[in-house]
Amino acid sequence: MFGVFDTRRAGRTLLNISPNRWDWALLPLLLAVLVAIAFGATQMSRPFVIGQATTITLDPAYLPYYLLRTILRMFTALAFALLFSFAFAAIAAKYRTAEKIMIPSLDILQSVPILGFQAIAIAPFIALFPGNLLGVECAAIFAIFTSQAWNMAFSLYQSIRTVPPELNEASQVFRLSAWQRFWRLELPYAMPGLLWNMMMSMSGGWFFLVAAEAVSVAGQDIKLPGIGAYIAVAIEAENGTAIAWAIAAMLAGILLYDQLFFRPLLAWADKFRFEESQGDTAQGSWLLDWGRRSRLIRMMSERFWATMQRALSWQVKKEKVAPASGTFLAHPGWKHVQNGILIAAFLIAVYQLVVFVHDDVGWEEVLHVGMLGGITLARVMLLIGLASLIWVPIAVWIGLRPQYAQRVQAVAQFLAAFPVNLMFPLVVYLLVTFRLTPNIWLSPLMVFGTQWYILFNVVAGASAIPNELRLAADNLGLNGWLKWKRIYLPAIFPSYITGAITASGGSWNASIVAEYVTWGNTTLMADGLGSYIKQMTDAGDFHRIALGIGVMCIFVMLLNRFFWRRLYLLAENRS
């Protein structure tokens, strides 16, 4: 994988090359990025005591600084998410026993809303760096991390498990060590999926930014300098103009890292596509083109990859002289021991749970929360249904017109990142002016950020319909509804299901923000699990937060197991 630039051809020393014009164009850009990162990083670890108010000004002049802090935070979280994914996938794919526990845990983690992690993690992080803002900073980064890591880890794990068998055999026959295998085979193979998931993760990070940066702990509000906190303050101050500025800054931020980070990466990663069949959507990136033309950059990257390549031979497989001594683990009795431990752990957990419910919250509360969960479930399903009715036809229409498809993809990705809090002023205005019931009219907010997953998955599905199929349909004179029923709908079904699953999961998470809307002193509330969790968080009632989050996990997992998973299998079988 380490051959972005051909490492062999050019000369070897940095001194004997003169910069060309591409160097002059790239150098300022590179330096600016470096300086910005350094500045933002020093700002992260400032002295801080709990109770001290952090001031966030709504002056738009501060926005670039806030944007820098936010993006830095998101990329730090992304880096950790990446490390986590590497470790997680490598272990889960290698050890069967670990896999049995790790994969279901990921399922659970994925369904825990971000507020849940924050509630647990904030105190330890602050204790870790007493008297320094770094603790809160870490907590915020951790919160963003939790909205990014799981899908990346899962994607990497799945790719590693599905490495083509012949490549696997080749890597064995040529005696690659586990370390070499990971860098030479598994990671490159997983790269396209991983990158795609990283982009999704960044969108997910934005979506919960307000919750991550405006931390509430023990009744205290700590606001870290950043776009999320800016939005939170703007909402408190009922400042519509500031909201507009925040939207603009966010757009700028997304554009910036898309152009400077993801585009070059995608264009570079194009060679990791395993099949050529993946369509002709070759990604281009001006930055990568510049970099490839710039002599200085090329020189540096050559150095970099050469070093990396040397790192590959860190671990060389030793010639073994005796059979692997895996007999202990293979022993049938060992399996029973494992199962025994699992069952014991399960029983203890159930016991603890019963004690917790009985002593701390009471069974009535559980029933009540369960009912609230039911309401939110109804809302999620109804709205996914409605969103599908609206977006599927539009998405198919767009998907069949490739000239629009690419552009719409980009817009949809931006919209998916759009924090729902930014809609609060509009929603409050509408609901108050027209005296609408929050129970019904707050619901659309839940799918506001997630419906786009349906849109861009279906667009992708529709643009993948083979042209011959469409020609055949025209040739047979298929028209109107019949054409939809026989060609379009069956063809997009698998990608629709993928989109709907993501949208459903996201909507549950979004319910925490969407069912409880504030704008200055106005608070609008819908009954539901989301607003319950939000209220309990504001009240600082940890037992009830835990209860709410637990119930939400159960709902999400049951829904996934018994509804989406079946549809997914059905879709897979048909395609």
Next chain:
Amino acid sequence: MSQNVLINLDGVAKTFQTADGAQRTVLEDVNFKLAEGEIVALLGKSGSGKSTLLRIMAGLIPADRGKAVYRGSEIFEPVTGIAMVFQSFALFPWLTVQQNVELGLEAQGIAPEEREKRADAMLELIGLSGFGGALPRELSGGMRQRVGIARALVTGPDVLLMDEAFSALDVLTGETLRDDILELWDSGRIPTRGILVVSHNIEEAVMMADRIIIMSSNPGRIRSEIRVNLPRPRTVESYDVRRLIDEVYGLMTMRPATAAAPAANLGYRLPETDISLMEGVLESLADAPFNGRADLPKLSEETELPDEKLFPAFEALGLLGLAHVEKGDLTLTPLGRRYVQAEQPERQELFGQQLIAHVPLAAQIRKRLEQETTGSLPEDPFLDLLEEHLKDDEAKRVLGVAVEWGRYGEVYEYDYHTGRLMLPADEEA
């Protein structure tokens, strides 16, 4: 003698577990030696375990019983001295040709300069110099397999294993590549001391090998061995080569004594073949120049089909009593003649009759369906039944063949979405 034996297999057996826990033996008591200086070809139908055997020698899978020994030490994981060329090339698409070739050296921890030198030399030897910076996807199939071969040879292996290395290439490219390897071998420009070729192409085996091993199926065993004492390079047209090809054809299509009643049991592995291909073979058999009786290599030439496609078709025709194979010849039966002359509906009817008469699985399905008042049954019980005899993916494949044949013969129908078998609609109730 013993010091120049490269690989020695002693009583090797391999069993796979089927889904319901039953054991299926793929290899049984295989004894085999690869000596220094020889090319050995391993021939057999699919399912004869020849690929499994190759993987045991490569150290990719362990043998259940017996021993696989390479130069005196037992093989339990891939060893440096044994390299392999894959049917599907198994090139890493994200590495350049040069990096692919260097892969094995890199794994051995050889310094970059040394790696580059050796890879360059190998690329030149195999006719790829100038392609070092290309990605595999830029190359044609033949060029890709050259990379695969270079990658295997660059480590200077003692033993080269080739797993159907030419079967994914078109005939001409495959032959060129084969001749190139033989030239390297005969001129001694590569350090390799022994080559083992797994193939189902008889001509390829005869052209390359010093010794041909023919394996039988179910379970895989070494059935016969032929020495080829012809000097290389050999020409396909020469009398000796033709005679040898004929002989091997005869051996390959000979039924083992144990399976006298061919499809007598339920778990018989129905051959994977296309019905239109079977009919095509029957028709060319009936027509001139064969007029009902054909020499197998000639038929292969006439139909321009490779052996791996033809053999299953022969087997299926034999199974259904439409033609039979004997001593390298395929003969049309009277029924087969009737079949060729019949119109389409009659053909399907004949096909159905023969299917029920000769394929117990189909007969069983039909019988059970007739016993049902609804005339419909899920496929699962039949799958379970098959899994008692076969690995589960194999069971699925066999049932798939039975379904396809049954549909064609209008013996029963199958609904893909519900996975149910049923009697044909016009026969119900």
